[in-house]
Amino acid sequence: MTELNKQLLGYRRPDGTVGIRNHVLILPTITCATQTAQRITELVDGTVTFIHQHGCAQVGEDYEQTFRTYVGMGANPNVYGVVVLGLGCETHQAKSVAGELKKTGKPVEVVSIQDHGGTLTTIAEGAKIAAKMVQDASMEMRVPFDFSELIVGTECGGSDACSGLSANPAVGAVSDKIVERGGTAILAETTELIGAEHLLADRAVDDHVSKRVYEVINAMENRAIKMGVDIRTGNPSPGNIEGGLSSLEEKSLGASTKAGSSPLQELVSYAERPTKKGLVWMDTPGHDIEQLTGMAAGGAQVVLFTSGRGTPTGSPIVPTIKISTNSMMFESMQENMDINAGTIIEGQETVDAVGERILNEVALTCRGKKTKAEILKQHDFGIWRIGPTF
């Protein structure tokens, strides 16, 4: 594929960012509003939502992290406009989330079950607003944009012993190619960098970033130590172990190859938007959906997701390109997997050649090609909770 065919096309948003999808998001800020949100998406084509169990009786940093995640999801450039849906009495007030979202300049409306007098009238009101937004969204045209405006999330889930040999190094090659073109690549899953942190700290642009690498690693490892158990009871997972991974360190060394070889520019908190371009580390757990959600809320327009065991995972707003580490799984789970990197294991393709193939897929996805997870409506969402519910 020529460079011309790598041209990216997306939707320019009022805040200057570019989206590669044009969703209207029904954003429930509280768990008891999620069913109402779901009903609206059943009525109105072009809308998406997500089910979750959060938004009330949360305090402190945990409150902030959930709030930041809601706002980040709505602010993601793949979202044209947002209907923020609340109950009315929850800690995560719909109007507060909407207030933050309005700063992006995109269409934002609030609907509240208590204010509108119950579920049915709220569904009707929300659907009316959403229908108008979808029609407005449909008049937006895709325009060319540059790789420097792209934030690509990287992730591995359901790893096997091939992950560190094929798909992860190939994603690392893509990460470098995105960075070379002025764009941003997010490395995440702090848990799965335990044992490989020294390699990344050595690539930090300054002492502050290097120090932060060790801080987030120690914080994550100390959570396991405080539990009084071997982290191997949960990570690597039973499937990872069956696939040949023996320890968290081994998994981490394979996972870290997703970071390519670019300098590490910044370390951002969960669901925080990067302020630097280049390679950026987001502090997330290894849990597939929680890290995917964190990167989506951090503004990633597309995610590259490698798997050895296979996974259906996707996001309601961010196309997730799934890359298999071995050909056997690619064959058996073709309906879920987009790209096969198992050819590297078989000696048929180089890491760089597969990286080039993935980069082409990123361009095609940016131009509108749907990923398998989008087609199968795999609208996963999960917030990394860092405090108890009260």
Place this chain on the structure above:
Amino acid sequence: MENVHRTLMMKPSDKVAVALSKIEKNTIVQVISQTTKYVIELQDDIQFGHKFAVVPIKKGEDILKYGEVIGVASEDIAEGEHVHIHNLEGKRGRGDKNDRAKQTTTGI
């Protein structure tokens, strides 16, 4: 049987190699990383993606893959033996062995 089965060793300093297909016990395999070459008779069946020792490893010794430490041997391991959770322990995130975990997380 030598050379029939594909294996992969990432760095010459590694103590384990990965089987790129299922390889049966007693098979003789060749393992190459740069200028380092081993010819090894496998002591166990090795499943696709699993590891075997390319050198004898003593109990308590660090086990290297990618040229980095992936854990420690929990028993003596012979050349050609399957290396996995039965004879390799992780050193990190060990809440069950609090002292060792602290030693390995000094970081900064």
